[in-house]
Amino acid sequence: MLYGTAASEGIGIGRVMLVEEHSLEYTPKTVTDIEAESQRFKNAVALFCDNTKAQAENLRTAAGDKEAEILEGHIQMIKDPYLSGEIEKLINEGQCAESALEHMCDMFIAMFSSTDDELTRQRATDVKDIKIGVLSILLGKNEVKISTAPKGTVIVAKELTPSMTAGINKDNIVGIITETGGTTSHSAILARALEIPAVLSVNGITGKLAAGEQVIVDGSKGEIIVSPDDSELQTYTQKRRSFLEERRELENYRNKPTVSASGENYELFCNIGKPDDALKTVSADGEGVGLFRTEFLFMERTSVPTEDEQFEAYKKAALILKNKPLIIRTLDIGGDKDLPYLGLEKEENPFMGFRAIRYCLKKRDLFKTQLRAILRASAFGKISIMFPLVTTVDELREGKQLVEEVKSELMKNNTAFNKDIKVGVMIETPSAAVIADILAKEADFFSIGTNDLTGYTMACDRGNSNVSYLYSPLQPGVLRLIKNIIESGRKNNIPVGMCGEAAANEMMIPLLISFGLTEFSVSAPSVLKVRKAISKWSKEETDKIAEKVMQFSTQAEIENYLKTVI
Amino acid sequence: MVSKQLVLTNAQGFHMRPASVFSGAMSKYSCDVTIRFNGNDYNAKSLLNIIAACIKCGSELEVICNGADENEALAEAVELIESGLGE
Numbered sequence: 235m236l237y238g239t240a241a242s243e244g245i246g247i248g249r250v251m252l253v254e255e256h257s258l259e260y261t262p263k264t265v266t267d268i269e270a271e272s273q274r275f276k277n278a279v280a281l282f283c284d285n286t287k288a289q290a291e292n293l294r295t296a297a298g299d300k301e302a303e304i305l306e307g308h309i310q311m312i313k314d315p316y317l318s319g320e321i322e323k324l325i326n327e328g329q330c331a332e333s334a335l336e337h338m339c340d341m342f343i344a345m346f347s348s349t350d351d352e353l354t355r356q357r358a359t360d361v362k363d364i365k366i367g368v369l370s371i372l373l374g375k376n377e378v379k380i381s382t383a384p385k386g387t388v389i390v391a392k393e394l395t396p397s398m399t400a401g402i403n404k405d406n407i408v409g410i411i412t413e414t415g416g417t418t419s420h421s422a423i424l425a426r427a428l429e430i431p432a433v434l435s436v437n438g439i440t441g442k443l444a445a446g447e448q449v450i451v452d453g454s455k456g457e458i459i460v461s462p463d464d465s466e467l468q469t470y471t472q473k474r475r476s477f478l479e480e481r482r483e484l485e486n487y488r489n490k491p492t493v494s495a496s497g498e499n500y501e502l503f504c505n506i507g508k509p510d511d512a513l514k515t516v517s518a519d520g521e522g523v524g525l526f527r528t529e530f531l532f533m534e535r536t537s538v539p540t541e542d543e544q545f546e547a548y549k550k551a552a553l554i555l556k557n558k559p560l561i562i563r564t565l566d567i568g569g570d571k572d573l574p575y576l577g578l579e580k581e582e583n584p585f586m587g588f589r590a591i592r593y594c595l596k597k598r599d600l601f602k603t604q605l606r607a608i609l610r611a612s613a614f615g616k617i618s619i620m621f622p623l624v625t626t627v628d629e630l631r632e633g634k635q636l637v638e639e640v641k642s643e644l645m646k647n648n649t650a651f652n653k654d655i656k657v658g659v660m661i662e663t664p665s666a667a668v669i670a671d672i673l674a675k676e677a678d679f680f681s682i683g684t685n686d687l688t689g690y691t692m693a694c695d696r697g698n699s700n701v702s703y704l705y706s707p708l709q710p711g712v713l714r715l716i717k718n719i720i721e722s723g724r725k726n727n728i729p730v731g732m733c734g735e736a737a738a739n740e741m742m743i744p745l746l747i748s749f750g751l752t753e754f755s756v757s758a759p760s761v762l763k764v765r766k767a768i769s770k771w772s773k774e775e776t777d778k779i780a781e782k783v784m785q786f787s788t789q790a791e792i793e794n795y796l797k798t799v800i
Numbered sequence: 801m802v803s804k805q806l807v808l809t810n811a812q813g814f815h816m817r818p819a820s821v822f823s824g825a826m827s828k829y830s831c832d833v834t835i836r837f838n839g840n841d842y843n844a845k846s847l848l849n850i851i852a853a854c855i856k857c858g859s860e861l862e863v864i865c866n867g868a869d870e871n872e873a874l875a876e877a878v879e880l881i882e883s884g885l886g887e
Contacts, residue, residue, distance in 0.1 A: 303817075310820050315827060316846030345852040353815050354854045361848075546858055553811035553857065 238436035240456030241417050242425035243759070244481070245474035246409025247467065250447045251383050252440060253391040253398065258369045262333040268326055275321065275331035278371040283309050286367070289401065296404055297427040304424075308364050317342075332372050339365035352510065356419065363395040383407060388449050392440055394421035404428045409451030411458060413439050425453075429481075433458055484762040488519050492754075492765045494747060496772035501753040502765055503559070505733055509547045512554035514758040519765075522559035524681060524755020525620075525660075525733035526551060528604070529571060536575050538600060544607035552615025559616045561681065561731075561755075562608050563660060564601070564633075566590045566622040585689075590623035595632050605640045612652035620658045620681060625665040627672050633657070634676070660733070662686035667715035670722035680723045681755065684734025688712050707736040708796070709789045713745065717784070720749040731755055741796040743767045748780035802874045803836075803864040810884040813856040818885035823847040825876055831867025833877065844877070 265271040286308050294302035317338055324334035339361050346358035380389060381401040388409040399421060410432040415421045425432035431453030443449065443460065450459040450470045459466055492502040503524030504515040515523055531539045531547055552560055568589025572578055581587040594601035608619055621633045634657055644651050659666065659673055662683030666673060684707050689696060691712050696705035723730035731753030736742045738756040756764050779799055786792045810818055826833040826844045833844035835853060842849045855861060865873040
C-alpha cells in the first residue's frame, strides 16, 4: 500500500496511464528578423488563447463555472499588457520568443512563490501552466492529450496542471495520482469538482507504477493499492458502490435547513483552523463556524503575532462567512502544543498543567492583545468569544472582566466593535461539566469539547493503545456529564453546542437531540451527513432512546443497543 | 497627476478576479495608472503586477493616475475599490 494526501473523496479502480511531460528544451538563439519573431510570438499567444478557451468551455460543462474561470484566468494573464509589452521589448533586443517568454514567466513565478500568501503562491502554478502551454506551441510540440484516455484510466503524473485537468473526460478517468500538490491545489479542487477520486503528494509515484498496471485509488483515505488481488478488488468494488450511493443521497440535503423529523431546527456549523477554511465551510454548506481554533496564528513562527495580524485573520474569516456566526476560541496553548518562543517550562504533567485559559489569565498582555483583535473583528461579522479549558467560575469571571477592560479601551479610542459580543465557555473538563449549572448563570453559551472531556473524564490517553478502549463518549460517565451540561444550559436559557468529534457520531446524535443540544459543529466533509442523520429523528423517538440508554450500566450495552436502532 | 488614498475592503484581497476586474477597467484609459502599496509602485493595468503586490483586505493603498484622462480613470478606480471590486 502507498500513501499520499487524500485530495478528492471516493474509490477508483483502473489502469495506470503515465502522463509524462515532454521535453521543452531549446537552444536560445539571437533573432535577426525581429518583426517575424514578434509575429511568431503573437500567433502562438492567439493559438494558446483559442485552445484555452475551448478547454474552458469543456470544463464548464464537465465541472462548472468556477473551474472554467481558472482557465479563463490564463487567457487574462497572457493578455496582460505589461507581460506582452516586456516580452516584445526582449524580442526587440534580439532574444527569441521562447527565451523572452520564459524570462518573463519565470520572473512572475519567482515573485508569486516568494510571498507569504497561499493564494498568491498558487498563482505561480498558473503562470507555469501558461509558460508550458505557449512554449509547447512555439516549439511545435503537442501538449499531453489526456482527453483520448480509454475508459477506466487512472492518471499518474508528477504534477497535474490545470490545462491537463481540463482535458479529462470524467466518464473515462476513474482516479488521479500525483507526486506534488496538496488539498488546496488546483488539481485537488478540480478533481473534487469532477468527482474523481484523487491521492496527491505520493513520493516518487511516477517511478513506482508502470503503464497499464491495475491500481485502486482510495481518495477518501489517501491510499493506493498496486496490483490488487481478487479479495481486495471485491472489497473495494463494494466500497465504491456504497460511496457513490451515499454521495448521491447526501446531495439531497444541500441548501436545506437542518431540521429533525418532528420539525425542530438545529444549527449545523463547522470547525476550522485557518481563515481560509471558512471558504470550505461555505462550500460544504455549513451554517457558521462553531469552533475557530486560533493556535495556527501562533505556530510556525518565532514571535507572538501582532494585534493587527490577528485582527486581519479574524476579520477575513468573518467577511468570508458574511453574517453567519463565528465562534473564536481564545488561545489553547500549552499541554501538547508547545511554542518555543513563549518559553514554557517542561512539565511533568502537561495536560494538567499551565495551559489554555490558565496560561492566558497569567499572560494578560498576550491575552488582551488577542481579545482586542477579536473585538475589533467583531465589527465585521457575527463573532463570539469562547474560553477553553475552564474549570472554575473564577476563570470565566476573570476572562469576562478582561473582555470588559478591552471594550472600554476600544471605546475610548472610538474603535468599532460589537458591544453585545457573546462570551461562552468550552466545556471540556469534568469540573466544568459538573458545575455547568453555576457556569450557565454567567456564560452566554456553552460548547462541549467532547475530545478532551472524554479523555479527562475517563483519565485515558486515546493515543495509548493499552488504555484507548476506555475512550468513548458513549461511556455512561461521559454521557451523564454531557446530559448535565446540556440540561443546565437549557434551564438557564443559553444555547449549548458541541464542537468535538462526537457531534458527528451517528450513535450520539439521537441522544444529543433528546438532551436538548441546539448546535452541532463538525468538520466540513461531515455537514451533509450530520444534516441527514438529524433529519431521521423525531424528538419523541430520541427521548425514548435516551431514556433507555441512560439505564444501561456499560458502554458495550449502550453501543449494542444504539446499533440496533440507528 | 491626480491620486487618492484608499482602503481595500473585499474579503479576498487583490486576488485573481478583483485584480482582473481592476486591471481590465484601467486598461481602457490612456493615462498611466499606478498602485502605490508598501512603498512600491505597481502598474495597475497589469493583472500580474497587481497579484504580485499581494494586497490583502484592509490594506491602505494609493492610486495614482497621470495623463490626459487621469480624472476619469481615478474616478472609476475609486468607485471600483470602494464598491469591493464586484465581489
